[in-house]
Amino acid sequence: MRRVATSNNDGRDNPMGVAPQSPGLPKEVRLPWVGRRFRINPVRVAAVLFAAALTLFTSAAIAQPQQSDTWLTAERYETFHVVLPENAPEELQYAAEIFIRYWKICTNREIKATPLNEGVTNVWLGPDGITSDLLNPEDLEELGPEGYLIRTYFPSRRYRERGAREQLIISGKTPRGTLNGVFAFFRDHLGLRWLAPGKVHAPLLGYRMRHIDETYRPHFSIRESGYFDIFAQDTAIAKADLLEYRRAHGFPDTVTPVDPAAYTPVSAACCALSTPYVDSDHAPTRTFVNRVLAAAGQGARVLVTDYVENMLDPGFPFPALHALQRNLQWYDQFRISGVRIETHSNPDWQRALRPLQAYVTHSLLWDPDRAVDVLTDDFVDLYYGDAADTVREAIRRLEKAAAQPGNTLEVLRVPAWATKAVILGDAAEATPAQPKSAAKTVKLSPTGPVFSAVEGANRDDYLQHPLKTHCPPGE
Numbered sequence: 001m002r003r004v005a006t007s008n009n010d011g012r013d014n015p016m017g018v019a020p021q022s023p024g025l026p027k028e029v030r031l032p033w034v035g036r037r038f039r040i041n042p043v044r045v046a047a048v049l050f051a052a053a054l055t056l057f058t059s060a061a062i063a064q065p066q067q068s069d070t071w072l073t074a075e076r077y078e079t080f081h082v083v084l085p086e087n088a089p090e091e092l093q094y095a096a097e098i099f100i101r102y103w104k105i106c107t108n109r110e111i112k113a114t115p116l117n118e119g120v121t122n123v124w125l126g127p128d129g130i131t132s133d134l135l136n137p138e139d140l141e142e143l144g145p146e147g148y149l150i151r152t153y154f155p156s157r158r159y160r161e162r163g164a165r166e167q168l169i170i171s172g173k174t175p176r177g178t179l180n181g182v183f184a185f186f187r188d189h190l191g192l193r194w195l196a197p198g199k200v201h202a203p204l205l206g207y208r209m210r211h212i213d214e215t216y217r218p219h220f221s222i223r224e225s226g227y228f229d230i231f232a233q234d235t236a237i238a239k240a241d242l243l244e245y246r247r248a249h250g251f252p253d254t255v256t257p258v259d260p261a262a263y264t265p266v267s268a269a270c271c272a273l274s275t276p277y278v279d280s281d282h283a284p285t286r287t288f289v290n291r292v293l294a295a296a297g298q299g300a301r302v303l304v305t306d307y308v309e310n311m312l313d314p315g316f317p318f319p320a321l322h323a324l325q326r327n328l329q330w331y332d333q334f335r336i337s338g339v340r341i342e343t344h345s346n347p348d349w350q351r352a353l354r355p356l357q358a359y360v361t362h363s364l365l366w367d368p369d370r371a372v373d374v375l376t377d378d379f380v381d382l383y384y385g386d387a388a389d390t391v392r393e394a395i396r397r398l399e400k401a402a403a404q405p406g407n408t409l410e411v412l413r414v415p416a417w418a419t420k421a422v423i424l425g426d427a428a429e430a431t432p433a434q435p436k437s438a439a440k441t442v443k444l445s446p447t448g449p450v451f452s453a454v455e456g457a458n459r460d461d462y463l464q465h466p467l468k469t470h471c472p473p474g475e
Contacts, residue, residue, distance in 0.1 A: 071152045071211045072121070072166050074107075079120045079165070082113035085128040091175035095125050095182040098244075099170075102186050106205045123168045126178045130169060139215070140173040146250070147217030148172040148181030150189075154211070168212075176252075183248045184216065193378060194248035196355055197231055198241035201382045216367075220331070222256050222303060222338025223365045227358040233347040249362040256338075263337065264300040266291050268307060268327075274319065274402035274409035276326035282408060296334040303338045304331060307411045308357045314344035315352045316414050319398035321360050321372050328368035339365060353395070355383060 080103060084096045096113045104110050117129070124130050127140060134153055143149065153167040170181040186192040186202075189212060193201040228251070231242050246253065272282035277289050295302045308324055310316040331339060341361050349355065360375045376395070380388045402409050407417050 069210045071154060071209045073209075074205075074207045076121055076166065077103075077107040077205070078109040078111070080109070080111045080123055080168075081118045081120045082111065082123045082125060083117060083129060084113040084115060084125060086115045088126075089175045091179045092126055094247075095170075095175070095179040098179075098186075099123060099125070099182050102190075102192060102202060105202045106186075106190050106192070108204075119165065121166045121168070123170065125170055125182065126175065127171050127173075130171070134167060135169055135171060140171065142217070143173045143177055143215065144217050144221075145174050146172070146177050146180055147215065148177045148184060149215045150181055150185055150212050151214075152209075152212045179247060180218075180250055183250070185212075187248070193382060194245050195359055195379060195383050197237045197245040199383070218250060218366060219328075219368055220336065220338050220365065222258065222340070223251060224255060224338070224340040225251070225358070225362060225365065226341060226343030227349065227354075227361070229345075230343060230347055230349040230354075234349060250366040251362070258303065258338075262301060263303040264295045265303050265305065266295060267305045269305070269311075269342075269411050271307075272408045272410055273307065273323055274407070276323050276330070278326075278330055292331075292334065292336070296336065301337040302334075303340070304336055305340050305342050307342050308361050309343050309354070309411075310414055311342075311344055311411050312414055314346045314348075314354060318353065318357060318409070319395060319402050320409060321357070321364075321376065322399075324361065325364050325368055325370075325372050328364055332368055341365070353391075356380065356391075359383075 082096050082099055084092065088096075100111055100113060115129075124134075127135060127137065135149075135151070139149060149169065149171050151169045153169065155165070170178060170185055172178040172181055183194075187194075189210075190205055191201075191203045195201060228242070228246060231237055231245075243253065266288065268277070268288055270284040271277060271288050272280055272285050275282070275285075277285050280286065280289075292302060292304065306324070306327065308320060309318055328339065343354075349358070356376065356379050359379045360372060363370055363375050364372070377392075380391050380395075384391045401407055401417055404417075407415065409415070
């Protein structure tokens with residue numbers, strides 16, 4: 001935002017209306033209590049005054065360091081209070097429930113929600129009841145149906161003397177946008193991580209909270225993931241935990257209905273995934289890129305189906321998350337309307353690197369600019385526990401192997417080079433041979449994932465796979 005310098009000079013500095021003297025020449029001043037004249041050089045006087053002011057400012061800064069980015073400190077955590085409008089819609093009630101529950105976990109303070117301004121540290125959820133001096137309604141217009149605004153307010157001394165307190169505003173244009181803002185507040189500012197359904201990492205909040213002033217709007221209007229179909233098949237996952245995980249990652253409660261006549265579908269089923277699509281010289285990948293560019297160039301609403309798993313064997317490790325980020329950023333550049341990530345139908349979602357792939361994929365669909373390495377390290381450390389170093393080493397080997405010339409990673413083929421890349425020491429165990437192929441399982445550690453990959457004569461499976469219909473002739 002451009003800052004414009006303003007002046008409070010309304011003529012009171014020169015109440016008599018006397019015309020100022022021209023600068024440049026020394027002024028002759030006669031002091032009434034001394035019988036002699038002094039010549040004062042205004043340039044020299046200004047320099048002296050500036051040096052004195054600078055010295056005083058520096059000394060004050062050293063003596064009393066300022067915490068200009070601090071909004072409030074821990075003694076105020078128990079004064080938080082959620083302002084929830086009467087007859088609030090279900091999504092706002094859920095947002096208040098999430099805020100109260102995780103605030104208690106992160107601060108060990110219990111707070112409540114009422115429709116009234118209690119004169120304490122109010123947490124405003126949604127625009128209802130917020131005065132225009134705290135939130136300009138125009139600020140919400142650009143957020144769309146899912147975007148949000150998070151803003152902290154610290155009153156001036158004048159208003160604090162009148163009883164005003166700190167305020168936290170989390171609001172979208174819609175209740176869904178406000179709910180997205182609540183999850184973003186805990187994720188981005190308090191360090192919570194929704195790793196998997198029912199698995200939430202919630203650290204304790206530190207002594208200080210910083211000022212926040214941010215807005216966000218998701219990059220894609222349609223975001224879907226096949227992992228939710230897999231989660232839904234696991235009877236050990238509570239429906240409430242699955243709903244919370246979906247909402248925490250910014251997904252709608254159910255699959256977004258899509259009018260086939262309104263969107264142009266494009267599938268990446270035959271692409272090489274270890275390299276960003278726009279950088280690839282793989283022929284089917286170039287065909288996919290040209291299809292996307294042609295549809296976007298015609299102004300069509302494009303819906304892309306992309307992949308982070310091998311569709312012949314979900315246990316095959318897929319080191320393609322950096323490429324996925326670049327691809328999503330490319331989609332965003334060309335205003336692609338929606339992205340659906342397709343997965344194998346195998347219901348064992350905890351197999352191999354599927355939990356990591358799901359977490360990073362869902363995080364990037366919400367915000368393609370998040371750092372993949374940070375997302376990966378967070379997840380590996382918090383989810384795999386004692387096996388974290390082993391899993392990280394497997395990922396490193398896979399990414400290194402995928403970067404070698406001639407090593408292509410495809411959705412419908414399982415290359416032998418990738419299976420060999422994850423074998424660590426003597427941990428590999430071979431299973432009995434199967435018809436037309438040999439299955440190999442790689443166990444990384446007792447608590448780590450199990451990788452399996454089909455090698456050998458899988459050409460028949462490849463040719464018969466339904467996704468082959470998306471590939472160019474001859475592939």
